[in-house]
Amino acid sequence: MADARPWPTELRVSKDKRLLTVTFEDGARYELSAEYLRVMSPSAEVQGHSPDQRKTVPGKKDVGIMSVEVVGNYAVRINFDDMHTTGIYSWDYLRDIGADHDRLWGRYLEELKEKGMSRERA
Template identity: 45%
Template sequence: MSGLKSDTPVPTGIVVHAVSRVLELQYANGESFRIPFELMRVYSPSAEVRGHGPGQETLQTGKREVTITALEAVGHYALQPTFSDGHDTGIYSWDQLYDLATRQDELWAEYFAKLKEAGVERDTPMAASAHDGAAHGHCH
């Protein structure tokens, strides 16, 4: 896992906005960012999403309505959210969170380009994996 860069700001305040589905990060310099849960989820640093090397990423879909059901600190360098779809293996270091917060437009554009390239819709349900728990019913 990537550690903290020496110049990465550490949030002084963290607020989970459940209704609007954003994680708010507040910094000592007065900056404040709201990262949508969906963006966090599709860019999860977990091996389940990232794979174990370039080209092994798993494109995440159907995450628009995902929420954070729990949020735990990992030492003094990261957060580990539990998402409503059961995903809980992503550990977000302060630098990864700051990167997500400050590059949202670029990351959304990259995500939408990957969806288009793969020929899938943003809201397409993901195929159930072995550790997803109960299958979810979907109407077509």
């Protein structure tokens, strides 16, 4: 039997389009900024096809969410206002990046610093 992970019960985009709140049936709730979701996109454009191909994406501090589309019964596609539309965020992926937010965000900020990049748009 497959590992039954908690199912999302609500996805809510804030009025300013800068935050996605994901609530799961077990009560876990994550507020994920559009910037965080964009730079952590599960797309091949960002993640590559292997860990050594993963890209650090700068300049997304002001990115917004244009829309969220359900993909089957397992994920959503988040369409960003920088025209990035290829990331399909599974429920498990949203939960994982929500639960591990502090570590992943810290790693991202360190990568920006190491590479001389900025969160600001160039």
